[in-house]
Amino acid sequence: MTEFVGAEHLIARMLIEKYEREVSVAELNRLGICVRRLSIEEGVGAVFLTSREEVYSAICDYSDYFQCIYDEDHQFTGIKINEDKNADDLEKKFIRFLPDHIMKLLDEAIKKIAA
Numbered sequence: 001m002t003e004f005v006g007a008e009h010l011i012a013r014m015l016i017e018k019y020e021r022e023v024s025v026a027e028l029n030r031l032g033i034c035v036r037r038l039s040i041e042e043g044v045g046a047v048f049l050t051s052r053e054e055v056y057s058a059i060c061d062y063s064d065y066f067q068c069i070y071d072e073d074h075q076f077t078g079i080k081i082n083e084d085k086n087a088d089d090l091e092k093k094f095i096r097f098l099p100d101h102i103m104k105l106l107d108e109a110i111k112k113i114a115a
Helices: 007-018 025-041 052-061 087-095 100-114
Strands: 003-005 022-024 046-048 066-070 076-081
Touching: 007 022, 007 025, 007 052, 007 076, 007 087, 007 100, 022 025, 025 046, 025 076, 025 100, 052 066
Parallel strands: 003 046
Antiparallel strands: 022 076, 066 076
16 A cells, blocks of 8 residues: 655654754755655655645645745745744654654655755
């Protein structure tokens, strides 16, 4: 059975792992590429929804958790966690029920792009 992992899961995991309140678009792009490559290499039957449209949808669908960051030219540069949320909130909402093999893959991908 194919599993679908939404952009909101990648955003939340990246924010939790970095212990920061924001993540850049460039980091999310690298994470999306890395996680797809690792899933193919390791034979994980999951589809990671990481396109720009999926990221925008995740921000809109979960606007109580995330918001866009724009630069002075009004270009979308990243995502930040809302001030009234924290890592525990992200864990409970987005991460808690991810299967172990998906979590392992996400964690491995995050480590690789951080290196």
